[in-house]
Amino acid sequence: MSCVVAVVGATGVVGREMLRTLELRRFPATEVRALASARSAGSRVPFRGGELEVKLACAEAFDGVDIALFSAGAAAARELAPLAAARGAVVIDNSSAWRGDPDCPLVVPEVNMDAAKNRPKGIIANPNCSTIQMVVALGPLHAAARLKHVVVSTYQAASGKGHAAMDELISQTRELAAGGEPVGNVFPGALAGNLLMDWKAGSLPDWSEEELKMVNETRKILGDPEIGVTPTTVRVPVVTGHSEAVHAQFHRPMTAAEARELLRRAPGVRLFDEPYAPGKHPQPREAAGTDDVFVGRVRDDLAVPGALNLWIVADNLRKGAALNAVQIAERLVG
Template sequence: MGYKVVVAGATGAVGREMLNILAERHFPVDEIAALASRRSIGTEVSFGDRTLRCQDLARFDFAGWDVALFAVGSDGSKEHAPRAAKAGCTVIDNSSLYRYDPGVPLIVPEVNPGAIHEITKGIVANPNCSTAQMVVALKPLHDRARIRRVVVSTYQSASGAGSAGMDELWDQTKAVYNPTSEVKPKVFQTQLAFNVIPHIDAFLEDGSTKEEWKMVAETKKIVDKAIKVTATCVRVPVFVGHSEAINLEFEDPLDEDEARDILREAPGVMVIDKHEDHGYATPLDCVGDYATFVSRIRTDPTVENGLNLWCVSDNLRKGAALNAVQIAELLGREVLKKG
């Protein structure tokens, strides 16, 4: 016996990826519904070898459905997630709306699967894409040597801003080679093509951005509230795949060889770490893959118990759609228990 599954926001980049991954991982589906905004009603989306027609999210009755994967942004989640939860359908929300709600678990299944039993509002939150991949790499090392401090710089792809972000990068890239063409930035603050932008989301009073604040708050909620985190988040002209340079300071000694061995055995992690050309992962290597890739593992001799590493992942997958599907799988095994 399988589940009745809803994907809300099915025409967007993340929603389409959710449908792809549900099919790829053979999630036990008895019935599936693709939902979208009113302007996208009737749009066709793929689910394995099936074609689904999008229904109106605003009018959809969630009664009798088991789980809903939401990729509709905070405004859509605010309006429709409580309605779905009230109807008895557990919502896995990809927006930032519920991530910091103490009554809503924020889950990365490889890191804190036990939090699935803390659902009280019928809603589970999916973390920010840059946080998700980082904590997959951090948790096994934290279990061994207790991380005291994290300094992370991110190199985040255009797809973190959705399909519109990828389209803008593509159009700007073409325009660079066509002197008669100009593409003014609409999604990003300035031209992203052949550029990097040290600004993702809004600025806060302390000079950090909301994206940077998210990484701090979410790491504490998912892994350990005692960890100190400081982040600099940068948008780069890459279509898919987020990269992170991470510096760790541990309470206990942990050398790079042991860290490498721990990460090789960690769930969801793929270690590619040779001191040679192509002996490391890049965003191109991770596109379409489920794993979080870790490379450049090395001792930081400037601090006591310090370690550096490079972390890359497909942000549309592990950073969003895959993590949501993994939560649904966890929900099925631990809570719903029908599949």
């Protein structure tokens, strides 16, 4: 059986990771098309030991496509995803364009793959990176004890903002190492040797767009609009690998022992199960380049009986973006 896959935004940092992920996981594609905007059309991207020529992402480019993996930003997704879907492709879009649409399921395969069945627009949305890794860990706990309130502080990597941001952190780091003062162009200031909140303002005053994504997407994926989510999203001078400190309260008491038991069996989770010891915890440097969501520091709360604390780390380009999209595609074809 043939399966034609298009990767839209193929030259971006997530688009390239999508191609790499299709290749590494031996996705059963009979054809893979690399698509991008006019600016990048004509360039080449590596794939399966060779190269793909990048074609213009226009309506006709989706003729015959079964699955279109989009990572081209929200504006392009709003325009092109319906065109791809109208031609019969199932779109899996990594942007925020369709995440809030009640007719577009928002899917993390380990948590709510069933939701992907009902896709009247032919579009499945891939969640935000910081939300994906959190719900992979919290999903099994929510299923057991129903989440009531989550306080999450993030430690997010530069690559979540794309190639230019990664490059800028690397050049800022060189500048800092040479004793200079890093300057921000992509970032609103120095990230090397510093911390930044660099996301756009959200629709509520005092909150960033990234923070509100975590609120809305967590509720939608877990299928519970009453879950309280209190995020503070922070960029740290790490190239790849998002980390999160999570405090979670449930409708019925959850113990760390029960949570560990659930997480040990949870798909996509690698549990760090030792008691606290310095350096023996999930780290972005170790999670980068891997597929799992690393969960450690699972602790009974000291103040709120039945509440839990966790430390969650994952590769934001893989499970946080490309891998999650490809896993959705795998389940669709499998």
